[in-house]
Each structure stands twice: as C-alpha cells, then as structure tokens.
Amino acid sequence: MLTINEFASRLKSYLSTEQVNLVRRAYYFAEQAHDGQIRRSGEPYITHPLEVAAILADMHMDHPSLMAAMLHDVIEDTGIEKQAIQKQFGEVVANLVDGVSKLTHMHFENKTLAQAENFQKMALAMARDIRVILVKLADRLHNMRTLGVLRPEKRFRIARETLDIYVPIANRLGMHTLRVELEDLGFTAMYPMRSRLIRQAVQRARKNRKDLVSQVQKAIATRLEEEGLKGRVVGREKHLYSIYRKMRNQRKSFSEIMDMFAFRIIVDSVDSSYRALGISHNLYKPIPGRFKDYIAIPKANGYQSLHTTLFGMHGVPVEIQIRTQEMEDMANNGIAAHWLYKSGEEALSGSHARTRQWLKGVLELQRNAGDSLEFIENVKIDLFPDEVYVFTPKGHILELPKGATPVDFAYAVHTDVGNACVACRIDKKLASLSQPLQSGQTVEIVTASEAKPNAAWLNFVLTGKARSNIRHLLKSQRRNESISLGKRLLNKALIGFETSLELIGEKSIVQQLEQLGINSLDDFLEDIGLGNRMAYIAARMLIEPEDSSEKKSQLESSKSESPLSIRGTEGMVISFARCCYPIPGDPIVGHVSSGRGIVIHSDSCHNIAEIRHNPNKVLEVEWDKDVKGEFTVELQVELEHQRGMIASIATSITAVEGNIEKISMEEKDARFCVVQLLVNVTDRLHLARVIKRLRVIKGVHSINRLREI
Template identity: 70%
Template sequence: MSDIEAFAERLGSYLEADQVNLVRRAYFYAEQAHDGQTRRSGEPYVTHPLAVAGILAEMHMDHQSLMAAMLHDVIEDTGIPKQALEKQFGETVAELVDGVSKLTQMDFDTKAEAQAENFQKMALAMARDIRVILVKLADRLHNMRTLGALAPAKARRIARETLEIYAPIAHRLGMHNLSTEFEDLGFRAMYPLRSRMIERAVRQARGNRRELLGKLLASLEERLQQQGLNGRVLGREKHMYGIYQKMRLKRRAFNEIMDVYAFRIIVDSVDSCYRALGAVHGLYKPFPGRFKDYIAIPKANGYQSLHTTLFGIGGVPIEIQIRTEEMEELANNGIAAHWLYKSKDEVLNGNHARTRKWLKGVLELQQSAGNSLEFIENVKIDLFPDEVYIFSPKGRIMELPKGATPVDFAYAVHTDIGNNCIACRINRRLAPLSEPLQSGQTVEIITAPGARPNPAWLNFVITGKARTHIRHALKHQRHAESVALGERLLDKVLSSFDTSLANIDEQSISAVLGDCGLTLMEDLLADIGLGNRMAYVVARSLLLQAGTRTDSTPEKSEKREEQGGALAIRGTEGLVMNFARCCNPIPGDPIVGLLTSGKGMLIHQENCQELASQRHDSEKLLHLTWDKDVSGEFTVELRVELEQQRGIIAQLATSITVADASIERISVDERDGRISVVQLAVRVRDRLHLSQLIKRIRAISGVARITRLKN
C-alpha cells in the first residue's frame, strides 16, 4: 500500500469519505507540483508535506488543515500562484496556504530583522485563522525531526529560533506534547554534549528509582480503589530541556531534580478530582503552600489541573497532578484538542476564546509597535510560561506574566486606564506602581484625566502590551511637545521682526514646507522643537517668501534677539526640554538653552563650563528666563563637610526632610579621621527654597562647610 493510501486509511477513522478524497487530491497536486524536487536527505520533497499532514492527523485536525499541510510549500517552492490553489481547492485552503508560506527572500539588514518580519507576517495570518499556526507548528516539528541532514550552523540557527519562538507559542496554545518535543529537539541541536550527558544521567537515575516508583504507584492506585474512585495513575517523566533549565536557572543539582517523583491521576469528573485530592492527602502528608487549583482558575492557555506536593515513603517528595480525561487531552494537544470548525454557528469553547483573545492582543501589538523587531521582542515577553492571577475590585480575574506590575495590570484592563494611571492600591493599601504582583492580590488602579505615561515605567513593565502602548504614547507626547516648543521658538524669532506666525500667509508657509521636503506645518515645528532645524533660518525663509526685508548684520540680529525677549520656561515642558546634569539649574538661576539635534533643548546655567565650546554658536544657544508660574521640583547637588560624630548623617537627613526637600541620592567619604564629606542630590522648588535648606543644614552642630556643586 502506498504512503498516501495508508494515510487516507488512518483519516477514515475520523473524517468523512469525501473529506478524505479532498486530502488525497491535495497530496497528488503537491506531488506533481514538487516533481523533481528533493530534500537534503535525498528523499522526494513530497515526503515532507505528507509528514506534516501526519502530525496534524494525530491531533485529529480538520480536512482543510490537512489539505493546507499538503500544499504549504507549493506557492513558495513551485511558482504556482495563490489564485490557482483557490480555483482548485477553494478560498479557505488557499488563504491557509498563503498564511503558512514563508516570506519571499527580502533584503534585510540582519537575520534578526528577517526573522522578525517573518514572524510578524505569521502573526497576522494566524489572527485571521488559528489553523495557520497549527500547520506552521507541524511544519517546524517535522523540520526539527529531520535537522540531521543540515549543516551544523544552520541546524543551530533553526534550533535557536524554535526554542525562542515556536516552543513558547506551542506552550501558549496549550500544546504540551508539541512544546516539549520542540524543546528537547532544540536542546539536542543547540547543545549536543550537554544533551547527551543529561540523557545518560536520566537513564541511569530511572533504573535506580524503578523499585520505589513501583511502590508509590501501587499505593496511590490502592488508595483510589479504597475511596471508590475510577481513575488511572501514570508516572510522569521529566523532559531533558526542562531538567537543564531547572539546573541552569534555579541552580539546582541534577540529583535534587531527579529526587522528586511525579505522578498524574486521571479521573472521570471534576468532582472526582477534588475527592482524589482528599484521598492522596489522607495517604501522604502535603507540603504546606504547594497546592495549586488550576481547575477553578485555569492558566492563560486553558490548562486545568490540581497540583499538590506530598511527603512520600521515606520523606521523598511526590508531585501530583489530578485532572479529568478531557483536561488531559487539552493539556497535551491544547487548542487542537477539540477542533470546532464543524459548523460556522458552533460557539467557541473557553480555550478557543482565550486563544482568540491572545491573538487579538498580538494584533494590537503589531499595529502599535514601531517596527518588527520591537513587535517580536514584545511578543516574546508575552510568551512567558509562568502566570500570576490578579483580581480587579469587582472580582474579575486577569492573567499576567510573572513579575508583572500594577502598570501592566492597568494596560491589561484597558489602554486608557494604563495611559491615565497615577497610583494603585494592592489589597486596599497604597503601593508603588513598580511593585511586582503576586497571585491572589486585588489591584485597584487610580486614574486622573489628562495624566500621561511616565518614561520611567519602561524600566519595570513586563508585558508587551504595556511596553508598546507606553512607547506609543510617549512618541505622541514627544511629538506634541516638540511642536509646541518649535512654535514658541519660531514666534520668538518672528517677534524680533515685528510679526508672528499667525501673520504669515498660507502661500509662504507652503513654499517653505516644499523647500524643506515636508507637507505639514506641524512637522516643521516639530523639527525646530527637536533641534533639527534652526528657528532663525526658518523665520528668515518665511519672511523672504512673504516679501519682508530681513537684515542679518550681527548688530541688528543681536538687537532683534533682545526685542524678541527671552523664552520663558515653566518647568513642565516635558520630554523635549531637559535640565543639564552638569550644572543642575533651578528656578532663580540665570539660564540658557542649548538646542541639540534630535533631542530638543537642554537647559544649562548661564555660566556652565560645558557651554564654553558652544558660546560662539548664537543659533544653538538661546537666552531663557523662568516663568513666574514655574512649577515642579529640581535637582541640586550639595557638598557638606562635617565633623565625624554619632548620628550626624541621620540629623542631616532629618533637616532636609523638615525643610520640605527630598533626598535623591547620598554618598559619604572620609577625608581624614575627623572630617566626613557628604555629597547630596536633593530636590528643591527654587533658589529661595534652596537657601532655606542650606540655612537649616548650617544650623546643625558639626557642619563645617556647605557648598552647591556646579560642574
């Protein structure tokens, strides 16, 4: 019997005869299309699509998925267009094949970028039809099983990509069997020596454990019978990559990992799961705090089971998972366990609904990400296998990756809640927005209209959604702020020519925009605000277009600069206006602004030594003044020399707090055995506030000298 006929016979066990015939027809079409092509192993190429379809058949996938598997390389490798497949096999199958087809080779700067673009295309295709990713996973699995035919460098590259992307996706879709095989095959290709050593050690350990394993298995089976529970007990093997990861990340010895005995108890109903839990807890004592109920609160990928750890015979730890037959099927095959494309009216079950929700999130990430590399970085973060389960104040459960913070939670609830978040309560107490969340906590997000994301959030958020939306909001915020600053700078120069932007006609503006290669005035203003274009040059161009006379002698320019007046700083300009760390200007200090290309304006004290090389460049240096309504806190550096005596540093800290200032950082150096030198960075409102603070510090007995550091 030929390979395809043997395969068709297997399909007959769960597909209709006409569906089997369609799959057979797709095979013969692929065989003809790939005629003359061989794999690296020398076999006819069609053996690969047949093997991919075989992997999907083991999961009992529908006939359209199997047809797509047979045809998945036809578009790329044989030049047959998608339209021809659509005509032969219908729109759905053609769309699936197109989704699975690899990107035509494009010129990318790096392999990472090519991989990211490829994955981005795959993500979009699987969001349209989840079966795309299942065919793709089966394709990758067969390629991993036949890696031996490839050159070692190429095999390692494919293995790394599998471990980084495909194994986590299989896990995220609840497909345990697939993700485990991906990990073990990837591990074997990436680290052949380590893999062989662990494999040898596992074989030896299993031989030594056989007797005790048999005793534990028998005692568990006997206990279930005593309680009248129908169920089976299986010994659970640890896979090689899992052992390696525990040894590497948790720094555990091989013996520590293998000393744990693992079993799975499979029963007939959810009620029996909880009864079986009571039965095993009656047989062996449970470890405190090691029980997890994933039946009441399933994992993000739909996984359900009861987990407990017991003290077994002689005190050996026993890990036990208890679940129903349906949960076992779902744990092994995930989204492919119960395929629902039987009728269009059929309601998606919980697992499919969860997957759809995740894919919707992936699509949102793709739309908001700046580029494919940022997108893939965020999706990799979201493929974390460990979750924490957080409650909203109304009792809604949210699944988040381990290490997620209240800001991640806020963005998971809604993008607007994340963007307007200002504080949070964890279990009714006020907590920092950066605090990692623990399972079971109730988190309440406090928002304020008009609030904006803080750039510092990017240092601690975990989820791709939070990271992408924060970057997106900051990009818009930066653009808006650079436009506002650019308008102020341009108007300031125009005022020295006794006019303003409002008085410049549209025709002159359009002409200048054309000369700059821009279409929108706000882009020109943003360029000025970011320091990419000089306000004086743009102002002159506008006035020349408008027919206004512009003199450019140094004396007249200087006079006009004075007429224009200094630009007033409020302290709340945001991302395009920053305060120089070299001299730390505060309200009341004479200041100047240095325009830096692409970064906006950096504000320095007027006498800052760092500006020595810039003083001749009048276009980059701007005279600034402080607005009368300046607000916020500003960093200032102080050097305090004090006599060494018990408790004097505490006194110093208390004096600063009493003066309503806050310490940003502090360092202490001993100059000699008698005098200590304390360097402080403190936050103050203005020069008056600073003088009050210095006066209070001077009053401390033992303070010899205090100076403000500049440069």
Template identity: 60%
Template sequence: MLQYSIFHAQNGQPPERSIGALATILADYLSPEQVNLVQRAYYYAEQAHEGQRRRSGEPYVTHPLAVATILAEMHMDHQSLMAAMLHDVIEDTAISKKTLGNQFGSTVAELVDGVSKLTRIEFQSRAEQQAENFQKMALAMAKDIRVILVKLADRLHNMRTLGVLQPEKRRRIARETLEIYAPIAQRLGMHNIRLEFEDLGFTAMHPMRAERIKRAVKQVRGDRREIVENIRESIENYLAEEGISARVMGREKHLYSIYQKMRSKKKSFNEIMDLYAFRIVVDSVDNCYRVLGCVHSLFKPVPGQFKDYIAIPKANGYQSLHTGLFGLNGVPIEVQIRTEEMEEMANNGIAAHWLYKTDSETTSGSSHARARQWVQGLLEMQQRAGNSLEFIENVKIDLFPDEIYVFTPKGEILELPAGATAVDFAYSVHSDVGNSCVACRINRRLAPLSEVLQSGQTVEVITAQGAQPNPNWLNFVVTAKARSTIRHFLKHQRRAEAVELGQRMLEKALAGLGSHLKDIPEAQRDELVEQTDSEKFENILEEIGLGNRVAYLTARQLLSGAKAAEPEQEAPLVQHSMVINGTEGFLVNFAKCCYPIPGDPIIGLLSSEKGVVVHTDTCHNSIELRSKPEKVVPLSWADDTENDFTVEIKVELSKQRGIIAVLATRVNGADASIEKISVEDDTSKITTVHLLIGVKSRVHLANIMRRIRHIPATLRVTRVRH
C-alpha cells in the first residue's frame, strides 16, 4: 500500500505548514523554480476557493493539496502538481480556462480542463453525465496522458474521505470507482492505486463483509507467521549460498481480492488463505532467471503455473516471473521474481515513467508508449461510438484484467482479453482486416470465427474483397475495438441504406404528384431543410427511409404549390409502386405474420426506425393499418429476384418411423433450405410438422408442396398465414 503521509499529518495544522511540508518533499527531485511554481499554484487555489469548505468542514484547499501530495509521492512533474492544485478551479469558481492559461501556461490549463467535469450542461441521467465526463477526459488524455494521473489522485483522495457522505452517494461513488477507475489504474500498471481503490470501494459498498474479512485476515496472520518466516528464511539462505543478493518479502492478499475469489471461485476463506505468496526482488534480469532456477531446486514446481512476463510483458508494462511451488508438507507457494525497476513499474505503472524519465527514454518508455497506445484506442472508440453511454460501455469491455497472447503468422505477439475470438484478433490487427475477414486458421486448421482463442495459438485471418461485418459477430466479440468498429460500420451502412430508400420513396411520391426530384429547385430543398430544422437534405431522406417521416407529405411540402393541391394528382400514387428485390438491407423487412414471397400481391407499411415492413395484400395486419394511408407504401416485386424468402408451411402426416427424414429429403431435393422444423403430435395416428423454408417464388413453393404431397404418408399440405 502507498503511504501518503503529508495529508494525514496535516489534520489540525494550518495549511501553510502543509504546503511547506510538501515543498520539502518536492525539493528532493524538483528544481527550486519548479517548487516555487507549485507553491504559487497552491496559493492561487487557496484564494480562488476562499470561503469554500468540504463536507468534513475543512477548508476546500485541503483537497487539492492532498491530491498534489499523492502525485508528489509518485514523483510526478511540476506541471501535474500545479494541475492538481488547480483541478477544481474552473469547475467550482468563476475563473476561466483562459485566465488559468495566462497565469500558469496553456499546458497546465489544458490539464485542469481535462480533469474538470461538465457541470454546466443538463443531462437526461446521472449515468449519461458521468459517461460524458469520462468521454471528455479521454479526449484530454489523448493530448496529455497526465490528465488521467491527476484524475486518479483526485478520485483516491475523494475515496479516502467518503465517510462524511450519505450512504447512497457513498455507494454510488464506490461502484463507479470499482467499475471504471480501479480497472484504469490496473490498465496503466498502477498497482498500489488500484489496490487502495478496491479496498476503499469494497469497504464503502459492503462495510460489514469488509469488516468480517479484515478480522479473519488479522486472526490468520498470527497463525501463519511461523510458516511464512520459515519459507522466507529457506529461500534467503539458499540464495545467499548461491551468491545472489535479493530481498524476499511475504505478500498478503488484500480484502477485495479475497472477497472476489470467494465469490467467483465459490471457495471458503480458509481455502483462499491456504496459499503463501512471496516476492523476490533482485538487481538484474539475469538474476531473475537464476533465482527461478534456485526456487525450483529448493521446492518442486507446480506444472503449468510458470509465466514469463519479462519476455512477454503485460499490456500495462508489468514485468515479472511467476511460478507455483509445493512447499514443506505440500504447502502451496506462489512466487513473483522481478528487478527493482520492475517492482517500481508494477506498483506505480505509468507514473514511474516520470520517476525514471531520461533523455534516452529507455525501459520505462515502453510503459508510456503502451499507455499512449491504449489512450489512442480510446480516442478511436470515442469517434465511432454513437453516444457517450455506448462509449463508456466499450471502455468497460476494454478494461479486462485477464489477457491471452497469440501469434500472427509472422511470429508477432498480440495481446487480447480472455475470451477473444478470431474476429477480435482481426480487428486488433487493423479495422480494415476485421471488416473484410471471412474465415480463419488457428494453428493452421480452418476454424469458426467464433472459436475462443487460447494463449500460444497462431492465428491467420482470411479476408475477401467486398466482404462486410456480420451483425451476428456482436454476439461473440469481446474487445471494445471490434464491437465499436462493427457497430460503427453497421450504423453507417444503415444510414446509407436509409438515405437510398428514402430517395426512392420520395421519387415515387413525387411521381404520383406529377413531378420528379431532379426538377425540384435547390432553393426549395433548402427551404424544406430550414423548415424541418434538419442539417441537410440527406437527413430528410434518411428520416423517410427510417419510417420517421412520410414520403407523400414531404413531397407535398417540397412542391408546396398549386400542383400538389390538385386532388386528381393524388390518384396515380398507386400506379407508381416501389419495386422490391429482397436485397435492400436493414430497412426493408419482411413481416413474420404472413411471410410474403415473390408472386404474392404485397404492400408496405412504414414503421418507425425499421423503415418499410412488407406484408401480403391480404394479411390481417396490413388490412388493419390501411386506415392510416400515410403509413402505406405501394410495392411490387422486381422481375429478377433471386434471393431466398422465408415461408411457413404446415404438413399433416400419418405416423411412420423415419417420416420426418423423408420429408426433409423431399424439401432439400426441391432446392429449398430448411430454416426451422417443429413437430407436434395431434393424435396417436397423425403428426403435424411446421416448416420454415427458404423459397425463391410462389412457383418454387408450389413445386415443393407438390413434391411433399407425393409422399404416401402425407394427408394435407398448407401454407401458413398467421
């Protein structure tokens, strides 16, 4: 756990002494000029927040001071500390971003603005407000990664002081911390911050459970002390004999981790606490592997529990060797082996980038680069997301703690969340690869795109020109990038289809009024755009295609003259029916109450957001809705429809062994696909079978029904119309 002593020591002391104590710590790693700038930011914040108090009754400036102190313990740079001092100034006072920029420079002003919340905008719900806030922060993170570090420190201090809030608000903030901020700290490799977030959040969400586990851990710690000490001494002595200098420490599980394992693995407290965990810290990577050999000589390793995160670091830059051992009397032991720098990186993650920052940007730069890559991915998701709630949902999906590592055919390593599929792999390579993938090979064998990948597999994606994402992929992809890119593509495709359908419908409506879209002057289109508060004419076409606007009324508005008012011009509407060929896409849907097929007289009914729903002319639903003529779209079939259309038939058969197989063979023999088959027993002698089959036309259907009638056991064949 991090121990941030200054803030805890400041209670009851004047703020001047606290800023003085902070300045003393800063003097260890910042220049005197930089320390002065941080102090100046503190006094500016103190003046800006004059008269404001926290719920606890303390002056408000104690909060930004505590946030800056947390960052100082991580040796963050002076601009981050200044932003921490000023992070609530834009939000809670009358001071603007421009004023801050003039006082402290544009970099600090941008950092403060990135952390500030959107408090002056009305949102439909708190969830939407929080999502918008995070979306804004993600954009600021893309410009400067320090925004998230200031925000994490801000949230950490708020979590430490949750006690003064009402229980409901306390639980809401704790839940948000556990769902969003703890996983972000994990993603950035900030282990200590994550642990404190989780334990504070757990205590706030479930105070009684936390207290019980805390008491149980305290009791077990006393019982285990002798065993822990014996194992630690054994390891230390063996390493000393081998001439390796190392620090050996016993590790304790934190409360939230114990609780999560008890819940997810359905294990008792005693089963989880049976494990003894140690960390060995050495001075070089070579010695990490030497120590691994030593502990494997000392205790027997558990097969399948060795993981080398030094050769293949985790996505957040974490590096360490992990191994499981059988100790004395079969006691299970877990060991982590790492260097001092890896230890710092594991605890403080990306924040260690500033601690180790050098001109050459050596090892820590990789962690910083990984973090930037992740933030860049957030930015891409934000651009594709339809709204802030969808964005925050994608971010939550992306914050998976468990990873798998798979290989490209060229031997490059790709890190994916557990449960990822070949489609996730394809999108992680490139969005275009994902959009055009049609099949995959896993370890050189053809496999379904939905197959879950395992660590160590080699994955090859097969693409095809002109291929498009399948909406069904959304049922099995797990990465946020794949999900957001597929959704973005489908939305874009849906919009393009809506515009095209809307244009066709408007053309038909205008033809019924004796006009054509190309004859409408640009000025009249612009006038309609203005009247309807649309951004452009395309948006009106899209609304018509989606079924949210009536084509005929829009046509009359466009013409808005004597021609549109002549009643005799309305009659020809029926003659100008829209032609349907079955490949229109998302916005021409075929009703499941009557299953229209080519050759049936059909009619279209407008449905909000679904576009045109095609019914047969005699369908009871279409008859009922004809009382609303503005919702009716005259339709006719194209002459060259070659698609399969679903139709339902009912077959009554005499009961015979294997008769269902005979029926299926007859249907398949007529070049028809069976989509669904269900059987019901009417009597002891008759079986009724309902078939959903794909046919090309009424003639095709008649041929299939004739073939079925030729089966001796067939009693009756009818087409079902609900």
C-alpha cells in the first residue's frame, strides 16, 4: 500500500519542495476529514485519494491537481464546505474540488434527461478548468481497478458507464494510456469470460511468435544504427478491448487480428522521424494506401505520429508508428502531457489550443441546445470522431467527422458562414451541399447576406455545431414569424372593438397579461400565431371586462367581415395542406392547428368539411393581391406508352417556368399509363399555362388536377 512519504519522494523529481509540502498538507487534511471511513475493500478511505493523486503524478500533473485529487471526496463525504477548503488551500484548489464533487453522482444507466443533465454538468466543468475532468478520470480509473468488491450488476453498470462516457472523453483528450486501461478494465468487468479467453489466446500467440518479433525489432534497430540515426524500437501490444472490438466489428477471427506485428520507433526530432520512415521503407516494402502523416496534420486530440504498414519477414504485415519522445508523451497522456512541457504561453499551443477550441464549441452547443438530451446528442457526435481533413481556399486545415458535408464545413469555419451558406465549390467545382467530404478536398462556401438555414439540412448535417445552430436559428425564425402572425390576427380581432394594440397601449396590455400569468406580449402573440390561443378570445382578454357580451357579439360578427390576407411570405407558421394543395386564385379557408399555426385548405376540401363552420377552428382567409412564392399543385396525366414521354413532360413544364417537385408513373393497361406530378406554380394562371403546354404533347390523353385525397 502506497504511503504519503513514498508518494512525496516521487513528486520531488518534478515539483519543488514547497509544492510537495502543499500536497502533503492536502493529504493530512483529507486524512483527518475521512478519519473512520472505510472502503468496501476494508482499507482506510484515504488510500483512494492517495492512489488517485498517484495516477495524476505519473502524468506529471501540477500540484493544484494533486491537491484536488487528495481532497476530491471531502465536500461530498465529510460535510466540510468549499469555503473551508478555499480558506486552507486557495480558490484554485477549492474550485477544482467543487467541480469534481459535482460530478460524483453521475449515473448513465438509461438515456434519460437526468443522465443528459449530468453529462452537461461534466462538459461545462471541463470547459471551466480541464483539470477537473483529469482528476475525475483518475478517480474513475482507481475505482475501476478496485471494482472486484462490488456486486456483479453494479460492476456491469459502472463498466458500461465507463465505456460509454469516460473512455470517449479520455480519447478526445488524447490520453491513450489511461483510455486503454479503462477500456480493458471495463471490458473485463462487463464480459469476464470473453476477456479471459482473449487474454489466454494473446499469451499463447505471444509465445509462438516471440522469435519473429525480436528478429523484426532487431532488423529495424540495426538499420537505424547503420544510418547513424538515434532511436529506439519497441514492440506495441494490442490491448484486449481493441482485439475484441475489431473481431466483432470487422467480423475477423482472432488469428487474423493477431497476424500483424506492431512497433514504435522513438527518435529525437521531427526530421529524424521522416528519415526513419525512409529507412523503414527501404528495409521492407510498404503496403500502398496505408501511410498516414499525423505529424503534418495532427489528429483533433493533438496526436502526432507517422503511420505505415510494411510487408515484413515471410510476408507478415508490420505496423510501424514513428514519433519523437514529446509526441510519445503526448500520445500516451494527451492534454495531461502539457504539464510536463509547458512554460508560460507555450501551454496554449498545439493540442492544448485545440482542446480549448473544442471546449469552446461545447459551451456554444450548450447555449444553443433546447434541452439536455439535444445537448448530449450533439456532443456525443464530437466524442466519437473518425476524421476527414479538408482545406479552406487559403490552405488552412479543418478536421471534421467522417461523412461531414459542406454545411458542416461552413459552420466549422464560422457560425455566420454556416447561417449564410447557399452553395459550395469542392476542388473549384460546384457541388451539392449534402455531398460527404473526402480528406484532401478544398472546400469553398458561397454565402448570401439574406440567406437562412434550411430545415432540410438537418437530414444530412453531422456535426453537433451545425445541427445545434440550425435548430437554434429555425426556432428563432419560427418564433419571430409566429409573433408577426399573432399580431396580425389579434389586430384583426380587435377591429370589432374599434381598437387595436397601439390604441390599447403597452402599459395596459402588460397589466392585463400579468393578471393572466403571461410573461410578455411576445409570448402571448407567439401563442396566437402558433394556434395555441384563438385570436378573438385573446382580444377579449385584453379588453376591459364590462360589456363583454356585447363586445363578444361585435367581435364575432366582425370575424366574417375582413378575412386575413395570405401573402405567401409568412414562413413556417402558415403552411399549405398536402391534401388539397391550394394555390393563389383558389377559394380558401384557414384551419387553426395548435402548435402549427394556420394550415390553408381549399374551400371545398373534404378534410375540413366537419369543422368548416366552427369559429374556434376555422379562420376566414383570402389571397393577398400581391401574393408571392411558389405553391405546389398535384396533376394526374394519362398518356399513351411512348419512348421519351417523361422527358417531354419535364421539358414542357420547365419551358413555362414550372418546377417539378416529384414525379411517379404506373401502368393503367397495355396502352395507357398514368403519371402523377407535383408541380410548383405561382398561381392559377401559371397552372393554366402549364396544363396548356402539356395538352399539346402528342400522346397525352387527359390532364386532371387532384384536389382532395
């Protein structure tokens, strides 16, 4: 069992005597606070904080982190408050301890709102001070090491939580060593039999190929020495969970996974890395397409290395990673490695800056997310990246998850670029906004000042940033449109009282709304616009209660006098029914649909026949004389079987500036077929021109406009 004296002597290798004494003080404070508390293993509780601190010391973490590790359970388990810790050890340590304490009771059994909110807490704690999550990861690692004393179902739950949440975070922070151990411990706890079988198989395979491994290792080391290159060659073991995951995901046998040797070459400089690569390629033939340069283009978590795969002795594949010692430390400890090398502003360079950028993005997601479940959905996308690297027109590199589109790229450049995106060029050629990007492509975004995000983008965007910003803007746009429509509807209703919102006055309105428990006029108008409140009832609420019966009849009689004008530019709060497809020129009515606003139907539509005269559900509307936009109409064309008929129809519609939204065809009999068309037109006159153009096509037998389904 580790003692404080042994631990303190280890710290002297990289901390000053004063800093070591501060860590000692934190230990004695925690020891006193936890006095009498015993772990389930039977050991004194203080052994846990000491082991957590030891894990962080192996990563050469700074003394405030080690002090926080010693004290991380004090607030939660002993009743000592944050203020007492702040008085004893300062604000930085107190904030770290408080941050870790708030993450103590995190349960991830189900994808519930509680889980999401806890994960949100973790992400925000990371954003405030990355050391909070490093202490928490070390705490989780020691708990996983001592999992054996718990009940099987609890072991399984904690292991699942570790693999689902903590492993991806460790991976995102580049902490390979800690991640691998968490994965293997989690795998063993969840699937003890599978773990045991794979471990035994690995031990047998290691014995069988021991000579071959040493021969390859010696051959590489000898060639480096002959070329005068300082470097060491070490074998790289595949860990259990990695083998299991590859066997499961790639459907490969154990022998296929293990039939590959892996080595790491550690050299003294970046220049030597590329020289070692050349030497390796001269020694054994490289396998085409298996070379990756993560030194020139580091991974998102700061990982840097050269990767290559060679045909080794007897044709056995040999994986080689080549890197400097600093890159090796970074690969093993990730963000924690900065406490090994940092000096002043250097701490904000390299992957530390990238981590800060990612955490800044996490905060932005949190601000835009509607709720915690949406937030966790967006962040989890970023926690499991399989990256592609693309270039901006100026040559800057952006890392995106595999399958990302130009819209994801636009939001990665800047939120404003994403919001104003209208088109893109990939390698200088116009391309679809939904096209998945490939590594090495140069992407240019075309923007327009009046552009707005399209709801259809949500069907193909991949990154959390793009998804959350699109949703946020659509919600904002919908709210603004709802408020605008609500104001028009309310003013229309108030005409019956020979008044308007302006005449009633803001002060009077606010007083009335307060009595009704409504927060603001905008909320009130939004409810009306969305159809959650009827305009004429809302109007009565705002008018003085006296003479309400007379005013009610006045109001209801006025409803039929001035129909609401439909302009076609109202946005998402006015939609057009897909059962009867009304277009400008058709007689229409408005169905007030709760949560959707107003749905416009043709006056003769069967779907609203039952509610046609219900003033609570149906609104009198008419087309504005300056109505704008395109409206969908459904046509059924019966025609003879002839080659090229579909092309003739498409050409004819395009010639009169119509736009085909959807087209389908089915056979009626041996001679005739029926084509169903959804066509976008501006009004009835435009539709007449489309139909007239279709009639002159040879072989067209009949054309019908479908009104109701």
